[in-house]
Amino acid sequence: MNFKDFELCAHTNSxxxxxxxxxxxxxxxxxxxxxxxxxxxxAIPRIIEADEFIQLEKGLxxxxxxxxxFIKDIYSDKKIVKDNIVPEDFIFASSGYMPECEGxxxxxxxxxxxxxIDLVQGKNKEWYILEDNLRVPSGASYPMIARQLxxxxxxxxxxxxxxxxxxDYAKMLRKTLDYxxxxxxxxxxxxxxxxxxxxxxxYLAEQTGAHLVTxxxxxxxxxxxxxxxxxxxxxxxxxxxxxxxxxxxxPMNFVAxxxxxxxxxxxxYRKGNVALLNAPGNGVAxxxxxxxxxxxxxxxxxxxxxxxQNAPTYLPFYEEDRKYVLEHFDDLVLKDVAExxxxxxxxxxxxxxxxxxxxIKMLKEEPRRFIAQEVIDxxxxxxxxxxxxxxxxxxLRAFVLTSDxxxxxxxxxxxxxxxxxxxxxxxxxxxxFKDTWVLSQ
Amino acid sequence: xxxxxxxxxxxxxFSIDATNHSYTLKCIPQSDIxxxxxxxxxxxxxxxxxxxxxxxxxxxxxxGRYIPxxxxxxxxxxGEVDTGLQPYLIEEKPQNVGMFRIQTPCTxxxxxxxxxxxxxxxxxxxxxxxxxxxxxxxxxxxxxxTGSTRVESTAEExxxxxxxxxxxxxxxxLSLCRKAGIPARYVVGMxxxxxxxxxxxxxxxxxxxxxxDPTNNLVVDDIHMKISHGRDYKDCAINxxxxxxxxxxxxxxxxxMEELLQ
Numbered sequence: 001m002n003f004k005d006f007e008l009c010a011h012t013n014s015x016x017x018x019x020x021x022x023x024x025x026x027x028x029x030x031x032x033x034x035x036x037x038x039x040x041x042x043a044i045p046r047i048i049e050a051d052e053f054i055q056l057e058k059g060l061x062x063x064x065x066x067x068x069x070f071i072k073d074i075y076s077d078k079k080i081v082k083d084n085i086v087p088e089d090f091i092f093a094s095s096g097y098m099p100e101c102e103g104x105x106x107x108x109x110x111x112x113x114x115x116x117i118d119l120v121q122g123k124n125k126e127w128y129i130l131e132d133n134l135r136v137p138s139g140a141s142y143p144m145i146a147r148q149l150x151x152x153x154x155x156x157x158x159x160x161x162x163x164x165x166x167x168d169y170a171k172m173l174r175k176t177l178d179y180x181x182x183x184x185x186x187x188x189x190x191x192x193x194x195x196x197x198x199x200x201x202x203y204l205a206e207q208t209g210a211h212l213v214t215x216x217x218x219x220x221x222x223x224x225x226x227x228x229x230x231x232x233x234x235x236x237x238x239x240x241x242x243x244x245x246x247x248x249x250x251p252m253n254f255v256a257x258x259x260x261x262x263x264x265x266x267x268x269y270r271k272g273n274v275a276l277l278n279a280p281g282n283g284v285a286x287x288x289x290x291x292x293x294x295x296x297x298x299x300x301x302x303x304x305x306x307x308x309q310n311a312p313t314y315l316p317f318y319e320e321d322r323k324y325v326l327e328h329f330d331d332l333v334l335k336d337v338a339e340x341x342x343x344x345x346x347x348x349x350x351x352x353x354x355x356x357x358x359x360i361k362m363l364k365e366e367p368r369r370f371i372a373q374e375v376i377d378x379x380x381x382x383x384x385x386x387x388x389x390x391x392x393x394x395x396l397r398a399f400v401l402t403s404d405x406x407x408x409x410x411x412x413x414x415x416x417x418x419x420x421x422x423x424x425x426x427x428x429x430x431x432x433f434k435d436t437w438v439l440s441q
Numbered sequence: 442x443x444x445x446x447x448x449x450x451x452x453x454x455f456s457i458d459a460t461n462h463s464y465t466l467k468c469i470p471q472s473d474i475x476x477x478x479x480x481x482x483x484x485x486x487x488x489x490x491x492x493x494x495x496x497x498x499x500x501x502x503x504x505g506r507y508i509p510x511x512x513x514x515x516x517x518x519x520g521e522v523d524t525g526l527q528p529y530l531i532e533e534k535p536q537n538v539g540m541f542r543i544q545t546p547c548t549x550x551x552x553x554x555x556x557x558x559x560x561x562x563x564x565x566x567x568x569x570x571x572x573x574x575x576x577x578x579x580x581x582x583x584x585x586x587t588g589s590t591r592v593e594s595t596a597e598e599x600x601x602x603x604x605x606x607x608x609x610x611x612x613x614x615l616s617l618c619r620k621a622g623i624p625a626r627y628v629v630g631m632x633x634x635x636x637x638x639x640x641x642x643x644x645x646x647x648x649x650x651x652x653x654d655p656t657n658n659l660v661v662d663d664i665h666m667k668i669s670h671g672r673d674y675k676d677c678a679i680n681x682x683x684x685x686x687x688x689x690x691x692x693x694x695x696x697x698m699e700e701l702l703q
Contacts (some may be wrong), residue, residue, distance in 0.1 A: 078536040088539040099540050099672065102497035220463075220506065223492045251683055252465050252504070263463040263683050267494055267504050 008043040009384050011153035016041050018149050023199050024142065027395040034194055040432035044416040046396065053438045056119075056127060056398065057408045059308030062298060064115045064400040067132060069198075071111040071285050075101050081307065085292050085300050087317070089368060095338050096135075096283020100266070102251065107180040107239075107275040108403075111211065112282055114176065114241075115400040115414055116140075119308070121379045126156070128311045128376055131291060131394060134282040136243055139413040140399050141200035144169050144207070146435045149413070164438040166411030170207035172401050174347055177210065177239050180275035180401035183238030187211045187333045189218070190243050191260040201243050210241065225274045240265075240277040247282045288337040289315070312374040316367040322376040325372040326360065332372040334379050335360070383416055383432075392416045396436060412436040442525045443663045447452050447631055449519045449638070450695040451680055456688035457508035465681040466516050467502040468638075470630070474527045475517045481520035486512050498676060499699055500669035502655035510686075521701065525663025529649040538645055540673065541624040545673045548616040557582070558620050559668045568623040572653060580658040583610060592674070607640040608674055609653040614642050615673065626670045628652065629677040631698045633664040638679060638696055643670060666698060 019041055026039040048056070073080050074097070080086050090132035091097055095217055116137025118130040147166050151158055154283040177186045188210045205212035211227060218237065226234040242249060248258040253266040268274050284290065292313045295306040314321040314332070325332060329348040336344030351359060363370055394416040399409040414434040449468050449550035458483040472478045483503075485491060491505035507514070533536060544550070550558065561578045565571030592608070596616040599609035611627055624645035632639040634653075641654040641661060652661025669677045680692075 081539075082536060092539045092543045097540075099537075099676075100497050102537060104497070221680070225496075252463055252681060256681075256683075263506070264465075264504055267465075267492070270494065270496075272490075 006044065007154045008045075008150055008157050010044045011150070012041070012384060015043065015149045015153055016148070022145065023202075024145060025199055026196055034386065035331055039142060040418075041142075042416065042432055042434050043150070043378065044384060045383050045435045045437040046394065046412075047380055047437045050441055051142070053410065055307065059127075059306070060117055060398055060400050060408045061406045062302065062304060062307055063129065063132070063294065064112060064402060064406045066106075066109050066294065066298040066301050067115070067134060067285050068402060068406075069108055070297050071134075071279070071282055072109060073301075074284055075104065075281060080297065083300070085296050086290070090289050090293070090316075091284060092283050093368060094287045094289045096285070097279070098136045098281040098284070101279070101281030104270055104281075105272070106279045107182055107272065110180055110402055111279040112285070113180065113277040113279075113402050114173070115278075115402070115406075117398045117400060118395055118400060119332075120311075120376055120395045123377045123379050125379065128139075128309060129291075129308050130219075130295070130311060131288065131295065132286045134278060134286040136245060136278065136396070137398050137399070138197040138200050138243075139415075140169055140173075140409070141203045142433050142434050143411050143413050144206070145203065146433070150435060158315045161437070162440045164410035164440050166409065166438075169399070169409055169411070170204065172407060172409060173204065173241075174208045174210075176224075176403045177208065177241055177277065180277065181239035182273060182275055184225075184238035185211060186239045186241070187218070187227060187237055188212045188241045188243065188275075189213055189215065189262075191215075191248070195243070197243065200307060204241075215258075215260045215262050218261065218262045218265070220268050223266065223268055223271050223273055225262070225268050237274060239277065241277045246283065249276075250279065288335050289317075289368060292371060311376050314372045315369055316363055316372065320373075322363075322367060325363070329356065329360070331375065333375050334363075334372050337369055348372075381414075381416070381434075383434075390420070392418070392420060394434070410438040442523060444703060445522050445524060445666065445698050446520075446635065446694065446701050447522060447666060447699070448517070448519045448697040449460055449631065449668075450515065452513065452515040452693050453680075453682075454691045454693070455512045455514075455686070457686055458512050459514070459684045459690075460508060460510050460560060461533070462507045462511070462514065462682060462684040464473065464507070464514070464683075465502055465504045466634055466679065467496075467500055467629075467669050467677060468516065468518055468679045469501040469503070470518075470520075470522065471501055471664055473530055473667075475525070475530055477521075477523040477526060479521040483516065484515075484517045485627065486513065486517075490663070496676075498669070498671050500671070500677070514522075514682075516680075522666050524666055528660075528662070529651050530643070530647065532648055532650060535648060538624045539619035541626045541672060542619055542622065543672075544616065544619050545675075547593075547595045547673050548595065548612050548619060549595070550620055551601070553600040554597055554613065554616050554620070557600060558617055562617070562621060564621075568618075568621075568644060569651050571621060572614070572618050572625070572644045572651075575621070576653050576655045576658060579610070579613060579617070583613070585656060587611075590611055603610050607656040611640045611642050612673060614653065614655045615670040618642070626650070627673045627677055628667055628670045628687065629674075630667040630669075630698075631696055632657075632664055632666075632699050633700065635697050637694055638668070639665070641665065674689055 116133035173322040188205045225237045250266040251258045298306045316322040382389040395414040586604040590605040598611035600603035643650040
């Protein structure tokens with residue numbers, strides 16, 4: 001497609017102005033201070049053909065299904081460990097594993113209700129999974145609102161191209177929330193307006209009709225969770241779409257000085273009297289070390305071949321892999337399994353001699369802490385810069401919502417790096433976003 | 442086998458009224474194959490309704506929130522217990538034992554524990570003998586001294602200064618056992634006599650948990666009553682609270698475990 005005369009591009013500035021007015025912002029903590037910045041929108045969409053999407057959809061559903069079964073297994077029988085598919089160390093030493101969740105069965109047995117699966121497309125057109133985000137994945141609101149503004153700016157574009165409507169996300173989300181709701185209201189629990197994704201919290205609340213609340217608005221009485229309405233009356237809450245990490249959910253059970261959580265929320269959850277989305281403890285499945293095992297999980301739980309591939313990954317934990325990593329150090333990207341948001345990512349060839357030696361020493365001492373991956377030759381996609389289309393690295397966060405069955409949203413968040421030399425597209429590290437179009441024919 | 446009458450009482454006195462008091466209390470012993478409880482009575486003051494629950498380690502606890510102003514808060518648990526019915530506990534979920542092999546932030550070894558381990562660790566004929574050997578050697582170099590450590594002190598901090606209380610003995614033993622690859626867990630309970638609550642450890646061997654009391658350098662037999670276990674003291678905190686006001690608070694604990702002669 002030639003984007004030179006692409007009508008939407010002419011509206012880039014006005015759309016970005018509207019996004020700013022709606023408060024579509026991204027907050028970043030840097031050196032302990034909070035900076036809020038706009039999340040720049042680029043009008044050239046990522047386009048996914050209809051039949052290509054069908055493949056993606058199948059692969060994503062399969063993956064999320066297996067991940068859900070894995071989490072359920074880990075917090076109960078641990079068959080996958082007994083059967084020697086995943087070494088015990090990768091579970092118990094993972095920072096995402098929470099012993100407090102042992103034996104808890106969440107409402108309807110769903111653990112990862114909202115999954116954000118990050119993919120990249122290689123030059124060979126093949127899609128690769130980069131990582132799974134099963135804790136509190138954010139980002140769906142950006143393509144939602146961008147699409148809405150694009151339709152307003154250039155209705156003609158949407159007459160010309162036949163694409164899947166993505167404005168149904170709120171409906172899908174509501175269905176996911178209602179499916180596990182135990183009894184009572186559905187709320188979105190936000191840490192507050194200084195959170196990096198606050199725009200999203202408020203937007204999703206507005207779009208789904210859920211109450212937007214902070215920890216202060218909720219309380220536990222007896223063994224149930226309540227919400228105080230505007231008249232000061234208490235009303236039962238049956239589902240909490242929490243946008244707070246596990247550690248801060250409940251000061252009586254986790255970080256004691258958390259002021260954004262709700263005392264005893266976890267106790268009520270344990271008793272099955274409220275649904276938490278996503279389930280606490282999911283971090284055990286989206287750990288970068290566990291990523292290596294996801295294809296094995298698919299074979300183990302579903303007895304199917306994985307439809308979507310992982311980026312080729314090595315685990316220095318295994319001696320054979322460690323040897324390979326040391327021999328091909330300069331060709332690989334190394335990731336610290338405990339870090340997220342594009343931090344703790346090191347390209348082998350970017351290190352000085354001393355840095356490399358230091359890193360290798362660390363790798364040998366704590367092999368479980370790292371994974372190594374081949375650098376994928378990304379298929380660049382164009383962005384508009386000063387009136388010119390220029391290629392940039394980009395990834396795709398696909399959203400998979402699970403109620404009785406996983407459903408893939410026919411859109412997604414495409415993030416690109418602004419810096420032409422950067423391979424890191426995480427929004428915590430700068431960069432902007434695009435709409436993702438799924439063609440309907 | 443012995444029979445005891447026991448009492449656990451914890452009282453908080455607030456210098457000014459406390460309100461909105463959320464609490465979690467983990468001080469209810471349970472029957473298992475090693476100990477059998479009878480006539481358990483529990484009392485909360487001020488009198489209030491509370492919820493009963495079981496945590497993921499299998500410990501019983503109660504929780505609730507008391508909203509009205511109050512300047513004291515008391516829990517009392519009493520009853521009778523038969524102890525020493527078996528020398529071990531059976532693990533019903535062996536798939537979970539691995540979590541007790543992993544160091545926690547407060548058991549992670551530093552130089553002091555590392556050095557002690559290197560100088561004293563002998564592989565032994567089995568994990569239990571190996572742990573008992575480490576316990577004897579630790580007992581010889583570590584001094585019991587109240588007030589020398591804080592609740593938050595780590596195993597390494599205690600080891601470095603060479604003194605501490607039962608919590609520190611236990612954390613150091615956990616650190617050493619885990620370093621030797623032996624799953625080990627922290628235990629809170631009561632010991633024959635009068636005083637405070639006590640802490641010891643349990644180590645895992647062939648599907649069974651054995652108690653070791655490093656503070657007294659002995660294998661747990663029939664003078665201990667267990668209340669709870671976890672990865673370290675944090676999983677077993679007897680009293681957790683969150684409240685408004687309260688001013689200065691004073692905690693007093695009474696523990697009595699007195700043998701009933703038959």
